[in-house]
Amino acid sequence: MPQVGDLRAKMSSLLEALDKWLCRPITVMEVCGTHTVSIFRSGIRTMLPEGVRLLSGPGCPVCVTDQAEVDAMVRLAKRPGVVLATYGDMVRVPGSCGSLAEARASGAEVAVVSSAIQALALAGSIQDKEIVFAGIGFETTAPATAVLLREARSKNVKNLSVLSLHKLVPPVLRLLASDPMLNIDGFLLPGHVSTIIGTAPYAFLVEEYGKACAVAGFEPLDIMAGIVEIARQICEGRPAVRRLYGRVVRYEGNVKAQELLEEVFRPASVRWRGIGLVEASGLVLADDYSDFDAYSRFGITLEEVSPPAGCRCGDVLAGRITPPECPLFGRSCTPQFPVGPCMVSSEGSCSAYYRYSSKGVSPWGA
Amino acid sequence: MGRLSLGHGSGGRLTNDLIKEIASTFARGSGMLEFEDCALLPGGWGVTIDGFTVSPLSFPGGDIGKLAICGSVNDLAVRGVRPLWLAMSLLAEEGLDEEELLVYMRSAASVCAELGVQLVAGDTKVLPRGEADRLYITTCAMGKNEAISPWGIKEVSPGDAIIVSGPVGRHGAVIASLRYDIKLRELESDCAPLWPLIEPLTRLRGVHAARDCTRGGLGTVLCEWAEGANVGIEIDEEAIPADGDVSAVSDILGFDPLYLACEGTAVFAIASERAETVLETLCSHPIGRSAAVIGKVTEAHPGLVGLRTAAGGMRVVDMQGGELLPRIC
Numbered sequence: 127m128p129q130v131g132d133l134r135a136k137m138s139s140l141l142e143a144l145d146k147w148l149c150r151p152i153t154v155m156e157v158c159g160t161h162t163v164s165i166f167r168s169g170i171r172t173m174l175p176e177g178v179r180l181l182s183g184p185g186c187p188v189c190v191t192d193q194a195e196v197d198a199m200v201r202l203a204k205r206p207g208v209v210l211a212t213y214g215d216m217v218r219v220p221g222s223c224g225s226l227a228e229a230r231a232s233g234a235e236v237a238v239v240s241s242a243i244q245a246l247a248l249a250g251s252i253q254d255k256e257i258v259f260a261g262i263g264f265e266t267t268a269p270a271t272a273v274l275l276r277e278a279r280s281k282n283v284k285n286l287s288v289l290s291l292h293k294l295v296p297p298v299l300r301l302l303a304s305d306p307m308l309n310i311d312g313f314l315l316p317g318h319v320s321t322i323i324g325t326a327p328y329a330f331l332v333e334e335y336g337k338a339c340a341v342a343g344f345e346p347l348d349i350m351a352g353i354v355e356i357a358r359q360i361c362e363g364r365p366a367v368r369r370l371y372g373r374v375v376r377y378e379g380n381v382k383a384q385e386l387l388e389e390v391f392r393p394a395s396v397r398w399r400g401i402g403l404v405e406a407s408g409l410v411l412a413d414d415y416s417d418f419d420a421y422s423r424f425g426i427t428l429e430e431v432s433p434p435a436g437c438r439c440g441d442v443l444a445g446r447i448t449p450p451e452c453p454l455f456g457r458s459c460t461p462q463f464p465v466g467p468c469m470v471s472s473e474g475s476c477s478a479y480y481r482y483s484s485k486g487v488s489p490w491g492a
Numbered sequence: 493m494g495r496l497s498l499g500h501g502s503g504g505r506l507t508n509d510l511i512k513e514i515a516s517t518f519a520r521g522s523g524m525l526e527f528e529d530c531a532l533l534p535g536g537w538g539v540t541i542d543g544f545t546v547s548p549l550s551f552p553g554g555d556i557g558k559l560a561i562c563g564s565v566n567d568l569a570v571r572g573v574r575p576l577w578l579a580m581s582l583l584a585e586e587g588l589d590e591e592e593l594l595v596y597m598r599s600a601a602s603v604c605a606e607l608g609v610q611l612v613a614g615d616t617k618v619l620p621r622g623e624a625d626r627l628y629i630t631t632c633a634m635g636k637n638e639a640i641s642p643w644g645i646k647e648v649s650p651g652d653a654i655i656v657s658g659p660v661g662r663h664g665a666v667i668a669s670l671r672y673d674i675k676l677r678e679l680e681s682d683c684a685p686l687w688p689l690i691e692p693l694t695r696l697r698g699v700h701a702a703r704d705c706t707r708g709g710l711g712t713v714l715c716e717w718a719e720g721a722n723v724g725i726e727i728d729e730e731a732i733p734a735d736g737d738v739s740a741v742s743d744i745l746g747f748d749p750l751y752l753a754c755e756g757t758a759v760f761a762i763a764s765e766r767a768e769t770v771l772e773t774l775c776s777h778p779i780g781r782s783a784a785v786i787g788k789v790t791e792a793h794p795g796l797v798g799l800r801t802a803a804g805g806m807r808v809v810d811m812q813g814g815e816l817l818p819r820i821c
Contacts, residue, residue: 134730134804167748169805231495240672240745346803462499462506472746482807489793490806 133347140350141173147357151177153309154356155302155445157295158316159186159473160344166482168346172490178353181308181445182475184298184401185316187263188215189443189467189474192397194428195291196221196467199260202289202424203234209252211237211245212260213267215471218464222431242270246277249286258420260289265322268292268409269383272390275415289420290391290410295319296327297407298398303335308445312338312356314349317371322387324379328367339367341375390415399467400433400440439466442475449479456480498818502707505811508716527720528644529567529703532637538573540564541632547819549596549627551666553681554755556629557596561603562685562755563706563821564633569687570702570758572639572694578604579613583628586621593627600629607685609633638694645720647700652789653767654727655760657689657780658682659735660710661742661752667820668752669741679737682779684756689777696773698766704758706821708812711750713759714797715811717789725797727787727809750799751812753820761789 156162162182165171171180184190200221203210210226217226217238230236235255237248245259261271271288278286295316302308315328320341331337338359342352351370359365369375389412396408411419420426433439437459438452449455449468459465461477468474482488499506511527526532530540544560554562565575580600584593604611641647662682669676686704693699703713710732718725734749742749756779762770767785774780797809 133802137804166807167801168803169799169801169807170803172805172807173803227497228495231497346801346805350803481810484796484808484810488806488808489796490798490808 136347137173137350140347140354143354144178144350144357145175147354147361148175148177149361151179152311152357152360153179153181154312154314154353155181155183155310156314156349157183157185157299158319159189159471159475160318161185161314161316161342161349162475162478163473164344164346164349166478169490170346170349174353178357181310182442182478183302183445184398184443185264185295186468186471186473186475187267187293188219188471189439190293190398190401191216191219191262191291191467192399192428193222193431193433194397197223197431198289198426198428200224200226200229202258202420202426203229203236205424208256208258209235209237209248210258210260211239211248213240213262214238215473216260216262218470219467220434220465242267242274243277245274245286246283249278249283253285255285257286258289258424259286260291262291264293264295264319265387266318268391269322269386272386275390275411275418276386278418279415287418287420287423288411289426292391292409293396293398294393294407294409296323297404298401299328299331301401301404302444303331303337305444310337310445311360312340314352314356315339315341315367317341317343317348317375320371320375320379322380322383324377325367325369325375326377332365332367336365338365341367341369341371343371343374397428397430398443400438400443434465437466439468439476442468449476452476501818502812507707526644529570530573532571532573536637537634538568538571538637539632539634540567541630542567543628543630544821545625545628545819546667546821547625548670551670551681552679553662553666554683555596555599556627557598557600558603559683559755559821560629560631561600561609562683564631565607565609566686566704566756566758568633568635569685569690570643570704571637572643572690572699573635573637574691575607575609575633575635575687577612577634578609579632580611581615581630582617583624584616584618585624585626586618588626596627603685607687638691639699640695641697641699643699643701645701645717648717648721648723648761648789649700650723650789650791651764652700652761653764653785654714654725654787654789655762655767655771655774655783656710656733656757656786657759657774657783658757659733659738659782660705660754660757661738661749662735662757663755664709664747664752664817664820665738665741665749668745668747668817671817672745674741674744676737676740679735679741682754682756684779686756686758689774689780690758692773693770696766696770698763699760699770700763701761702758704756705754707753709749709751709753710759711748711797711809712811714809717761718797719795722794724790724793724795725787726790726800727797728800729802730800731784731786733782733784750809755821764788
């Protein structure tokens with residue numbers, strides 16, 4: 127970690143560089159929720175020149191979980207004899223008939239885990255119940271679910287299954303890159319997803335759509351360097367996928383993790399909240415693992431469900447509006463009583479706007 | 493009205509709303525419900541009560557026994573009240589090992605002995621197995637106000653320096669690391685009685701308010717001050733004493749150390765001309781040796797707390813919303 131005084135000095139020199147490379151106003155989407163939160167927590171928006179517009183993208187795993195998927199989790203949790211295990215932020219997302227937290231308050235068994243493999247221990251210690259692990263997240267958390275499945279199969283665990291809600295980042299980026307309404311000039315690409323998939327899967331953003339791309343880490347300096355890099359590519363008219371997170375991200379990614387994903391999952395078209403059905407953008411269990419598939423074990427199908435009235439999380443996720451432009455923001459939708467997932471998740475952009483910029487009306491701007 | 497959620501016990505905004513609801517069902521007494529850490533009674537007495545449900549019962553730096561005393565007496569100390577007497581109620585689960593119970597009682601007793609606090613009343617109940625989680629302790633502490641001027645939210649004024657007595661978030665980070673099985677050898681809870689640190693301040697002028705940053709952490713206390721006194725507060729992230737392990741746990745679990753609980757760390761609002769004296773006094777005590785001025789109270793943006801980030805930007809510090817980590821104290 128750099129010393130703080132040092133950090134401020136380095137930030138100023140990056141801001142000077144940004145001034146130099148900013149030839150025209152640019153719109154940059156930070157794809158990942160971790161970036162969104164870091165940008166707010168470090169106050170980067172209050173430091174950027176006017177010509178840089180930041181859009182928050184669909185990179186918060188909880189936020190993109192479709193209403194039908196939330197409903198399926200709540201229904202499963204309420205089933206007698208079932209313990210639903212999932213990551214913490216998911217618990218408070220309201221479904222059509224309440225959240226997992228509300229189901230838990232009414233007697234449903236919901237276990238919060240911080241890693242997928244904890245579901246295996248649960249299955250061992252609660253043998254008279256069915257443990258269902260709801261796997262959410264992108265290429266970053268999917269390998270952990272894959273390890274869980276592999277272990278469960280090798281140990282022949284009978285009372286464990288997985289409801290895979292995993293999603294893939296590149297397919298949704300194609301959708302955003304091709305949206306003429308958004309007019310995105312460059313993408314700040316997620317560092318941790320890229321450690322798994324490498325940078326090759328982003329090549330189409332440059333080759334087919336001419337977008338500037340920087341794979342960046344999550345510290346304020348990493349993010350600012352990513353924005354400078356995107357401005358430079360735009361100014362020079364030479365878009366590329368540039369790895370700034372080279373200390374962690376390799377071109378080919380983590381091949382072992384990729385093989386694991388290929389063994390355990392297969393891609394499928396899945397629904398993203400507010401964005402709709404995106405082709406080959408989700409992961410379901412491969413045939414070899416179908417014994418552990420919660421969809422077939424419990425006969426679950428995902429129907430199309432409308433989001434809560436007025437909730438515009440979908441538009442927020444696709445960068446079409448900023449959170450304060452949603453009519454519910456800060457009124458009927460707050461972190462205490464969230465309506466949509468973007469307000470629930472600690473990585474959601476609505477929650478970030480609410481918490482870090484005083485409901486979007488901060489005296490310090492942004 | 494819905495059902496209570498764990499967020500109602502998190503010490504943040506939901507807790508505040510619930511407390512106000514509960515208080516409103518009682519007839520308002522003679523200024524007793526001030527929403528401070530302890531009540532100041534006629535005759536210069538201070539009283540407070542607190543329930544302890546921490547899980548696990550034992551943690552690096554303390555256990556439920558030590559916590560149950562520190563938690564209550566610290567609520568007195570931050571209003572300048574010397575802790576004198578204690579009443580304690582135990583709710584134990586059938587099957588709890590008696591020797592284990594006595595271990596917790598001995599650590600509670602040792603804090604009382606250190607402070608000269610006497611246990612004067614108590615109650616013990618045993619619940620059938622499964623109807624409680626091993627042991628809950630409630631303590632009621634009483635003492636004498638020794639501050640030469642009143643300390644409280646109402647006294648927080650523009651110009652005041654904000655001082656914090658040590659690295660924030662250590663208790664919350666320890667419990668989180670145990671709960672999520674993250675192994676950090678160095679990290680210990682800051683659980684400690686604050687009276688020895690605070691006592692010398694009772695004789696100083698210019699102390700306007702003090703709070704121990706328990707549930708909800710430093711961030712929540714500052715928000716309560718900004719809203720309660722209708723002032724602005726600006727703090728500098730660079731100046732806040734930090735603990736590397738707390739930052740590590742926070743990074744891994746996505747917590748903000750500003751909201752992690754402390755059990756032996758206090759924040760003070762001090763008239764600017766007295767800030768240096770207070771800081772010297774705090775730094776001369778072992779648990780206050782890394783005390784630092786972290787910001788100031790402003791007339792601008794009343795009700796809002798702003799943070800100058802380490803990167804140099806500005807952002808708002810809002811009160812913690814829902815459940816961060818249940819059963820932390």
